[in-house]
Amino acid sequence: MTRTQVGIIGAGPAGLFLAHLLAKQGIDSVILEGRSQDYVLGRVRAGVLEPSTVASMALLGLDGRLKREGIVDDGLDFRFRGRTVHMNLPELTGHRVVIYGQQEVVKDLIAARIDSGAPLIFGAEAVAIEDIAGRPAIIYVQDGVQKRLECDFVAACDGYHGIGRASIPADRITLHERQYGFAWLGVLSRSPPLPDMTYSNSDRGFALCSRRSWEVSRLYLQVGPEETPEEWPAARFWDELHHRMFDEDARAIVEGEIFQTDVAQLRAFIAEPMQHGRLFLAGDAAHIVPPTGAKGLNLAVGDARLLARALGHHYATGSSALLEGYSQACLDRVWKAVRFSTALTGLLHRMPGHTPFERALQLTELEYTAASPSAQKAIAEQYVGIGIQEPWMLTEAL
Numbered sequence: 001m002t003r004t005q006v007g008i009i010g011a012g013p014a015g016l017f018l019a020h021l022l023a024k025q026g027i028d029s030v031i032l033e034g035r036s037q038d039y040v041l042g043r044v045r046a047g048v049l050e051p052s053t054v055a056s057m058a059l060l061g062l063d064g065r066l067k068r069e070g071i072v073d074d075g076l077d078f079r080f081r082g083r084t085v086h087m088n089l090p091e092l093t094g095h096r097v098v099i100y101g102q103q104e105v106v107k108d109l110i111a112a113r114i115d116s117g118a119p120l121i122f123g124a125e126a127v128a129i130e131d132i133a134g135r136p137a138i139i140y141v142q143d144g145v146q147k148r149l150e151c152d153f154v155a156a157c158d159g160y161h162g163i164g165r166a167s168i169p170a171d172r173i174t175l176h177e178r179q180y181g182f183a184w185l186g187v188l189s190r191s192p193p194l195p196d197m198t199y200s201n202s203d204r205g206f207a208l209c210s211r212r213s214w215e216v217s218r219l220y221l222q223v224g225p226e227e228t229p230e231e232w233p234a235a236r237f238w239d240e241l242h243h244r245m246f247d248e249d250a251r252a253i254v255e256g257e258i259f260q261t262d263v264a265q266l267r268a269f270i271a272e273p274m275q276h277g278r279l280f281l282a283g284d285a286a287h288i289v290p291p292t293g294a295k296g297l298n299l300a301v302g303d304a305r306l307l308a309r310a311l312g313h314h315y316a317t318g319s320s321a322l323l324e325g326y327s328q329a330c331l332d333r334v335w336k337a338v339r340f341s342t343a344l345t346g347l348l349h350r351m352p353g354h355t356p357f358e359r360a361l362q363l364t365e366l367e368y369t370a371a372s373p374s375a376q377k378a379i380a381e382q383y384v385g386i387g388i389q390e391p392w393m394l395t396e397a398l
């Protein structure tokens, strides 16, 4: 494989969705993934699919298992001071979200890519991108051998630590970043989840109860930035979760075997622009949002939809108009998602350095939300992507 129309670096959601969306338009691509297939399939990450992401899976005809195994979620709960604010998503927005692990999305997309026979090369670490403004080529190493893939365009879907963003000249890109100074400890447990997605702000910190199925819970605690899974044996985790979820009698939350533990730092990051010459950034390569708003995966899919549409328009008409507008179209959405995720993070976490006054204001904000149907509607709308994702992404049109 020495030449293709679109060279894609990374087989995460952004790269995989882009490849499938391009193939649907008859555009060839090659996906270069640095890690092994097992490693990629083993990564536990996001879990909430917005309606636009569900529509994207349906558009590709890859939503069969999603429809069978995904959990349609109507409710969004915030807990504080021992009380619960329940937001009914369909009543407030006309939409629902689907709980379906990112691992499962990636598994479906990889299987379909392999079935199609189109190139998806694992263990292919991209080490350089040449001639971005002219005739690009991706230099990658596979089995210790350096290889070259010439492309019309390069899509860097290679995540926060990839090489795509770093290949844009430093004087042509602006990086916006915020470190939150705390992390999320995440576990998977063989235990029945709470009925609704439940976020909690307690005096001891943030907690979140999500799920992967009706038998597997996905649970999170806010922890310090240096803390490790080893510091959180099961007994300590469960005790802290009961407390933070105001479940003192430990009746609402059912404990079970914890079989996966991870720690993710919270940060917000945006690179502007998301393109340079014939190189385009998509997904975490261009932006990271704090996971509180459940936006990361869904933004990556939105970028893929926009880039696939722009590339399709170029190959169909010769025009580069949509390609030239790609970055701004993405950033309009990304900044709104970062704003929402930042606001929700600030509302629900014990923020380092908060004064007692700021803590009281934060709890008053939650009291206001509890009393205001319009405040709840605003949160629910952004949670399902209204006002953030492009409305056309809710349809199954390319």
Ligand code: FAS
Binding pocket: 009, 010, 011, 012, 013, 014, 015, 032, 033, 034, 035, 040, 044, 045, 046, 047, 048, 102, 124, 125, 126, 127, 157, 158, 159, 160, 161, 162, 163, 262, 263, 264, 282, 283, 284, 285, 291, 293, 294, 295, 296, 297, 298, 300
């Ligand atoms: P990804 O990082 O998923 O994929 C990039 C791919 O590129 C990887 O497979 C990597 O191996 C590959 N790659 C990198 N450099 C390469 C190179 N030089 N050559 C070849 N391949 C290369 N989002 C949520 O919405 N909710 C969550 O709860 C949530 N939790 C998260 C927890 C963690 C620990 C992390 C890291 C992220 C989390 N996210 C969450 C965000 C996450 O879901 C991302 O938004 C999503 O994976 C973005 O997808 P991609 O942009 O495809 O990037």
Ligand code: PHB
Binding pocket: 045, 046, 047, 048, 210, 211, 218, 291, 292, 293, 294
């Ligand atoms: C998850 O299920 O992994 C999840 C849910 C909601 C979030 C973040 C992660 O805000």
